[in-house]
Amino acid sequence: MTQALLDAVARYANAHADPDGVAVTPVPGLTLIRASRPSALQYAISKPLVALVVQGQKRVTAGSDVFDFGAGDSLVITADVPTVSQITEASVGRPYFSLVLDLDQALLTELSVEMKLTRVADAAPVRTEPTDTEVADAAQRLLHLLERPASIPVLHKQLLREMHYWLLAGRHGSAIRRLGWSDSNIQRIAKAVALLRADFDQPLPVEKLAAVAGMSVSSFHQHFRRVTSLSPLQFQKQLRLIEARRRMFAEGASASTAAYDVGYESVPQFTREYRRMFGMPPVRDVSAARMSA
Template identity: 65%
Template sequence: MKSELLDTVLRHADHLADRDGVARTPIPGLVAIRATERSALSYQIARPLACLVLQGRKHVTMGSQSFTFAAGDSLLVMADVPTVSQVTQASASAPYCSLVLDLDPAVIAGLSTEMAALDDDGQAPVRAEPTDAHLHDTALRLMRLLERPASIPVLKDALVREFHYWLLLGRHGAAIRRLGLPDSHVRRVARAVAVLRREYARRLPVEELAALAGMSPSSFHHHFRAVTSLTPLQFQKQLRLIEARRLMLAEGASASLAAHTVGYESVQQFTREYGRMFGLPPVREVRRLQAA
């Protein structure tokens, strides 16, 4: 069964993966990941998701927490959090392979009304656990749907719901369930995060974000940091720097153009903060990555 899911995901990725090894599917939020060599560090603000590692190994850092995932492990991200990740074990003969599904708060909310309450064990937004056999089986049936396109509109919603159900029954189910509570701190913070993601280039006072979340500024600041591990200002700064890096690497933008595009008024400040986050000033890092 395990090799069957691996073979199915690799078969899909072999045909459809882009240059980053990401193969999207007709099922919204479901993607296959494939890598044939150790990757560079990847900086991103992760969305709530479940990642089933099927082959190879990956290392993920969030704040002071670090996780290493190998075949048979699942990575669960239960809030919008900054992560640094790297594929650490992969080869042409045995590619790193994983299957990722975005977590859907609406599906979680619907299931939560039908399931017994669970005790929560804390607010850590990134968790790890062995992949449950039922979850693995549901993932296989989701991938098999891709071979029968006419069946996707009819069956995908039920299988996505089942996938979430097995996650909610797992040992981190209570933490996942917070995503489905409309008035939970996680969902309130998520409303502000959505605006930060969309409008990161403009100044966003904490008072404006707190109002979106329906909290006082002090309460919002506390809960935002508890959920994301960053202050709102730090979160926006990382969004800006990650987007600026993408503009320079993918679109060939100059450092000054990238800085102004993402909202920096001072190129010197941009260069200084970029170096702190990525280890090198922007021009030097782009040259190094392009040479590599």
């Protein structure tokens, strides 16, 4: 990992990060992360993405797999899977910095055809590897555009395309490649996941989700669990709980308000499922977070 890339990430993140350390950029899908101390556990159902760590250390858990990685490493997530993450090394003097890019499946499909890539067997949806030199170089030039805003509309697409090319051609290529097949089960399941993300607070019969994916109900259940590690109902439940927790932490919503807002009809049921996922009931969870802050 080059010093120039670290400097570019630090300049933009230091100037634009919000109180949570997130700096959204004008480049679609590109976000920078900054933290000046180790973080609490962060729960998410992550979209396909690549994260380049340029300073500090992080730990990500997916199911029973634990990934510890740091400066010079990249994390790739190739499916909508539940993860628990924590920044483990960061300080005021040496903050944690990373660059996160959403993977563009349409672009991967286009590049896979042009590169004449062959199909590969399913790979683990979460993995870490040292960052390829070409990927880091493309990322640095992409960040260079942020200092010249007028160049972004003209140049960002070709640099995003180049970065996706080097990801396909590099260490993570075998894992990312499966996202590029338009008729793959991953892309079919992705259509149902998009609906679940958009309407997570609404009742969504599995028959409707299967129809969106173009599968029978039994086939849909099987492939949905294989891709996401969850059943459709579990997936929706986790989306609701994660969003409810965000609303309580970030917006100060009460537990009952958050529960009803995300689609629960019973606060006791919400409390039970919240405790099962996060380890303590919602009111105590929020209180503990405030004391820690």
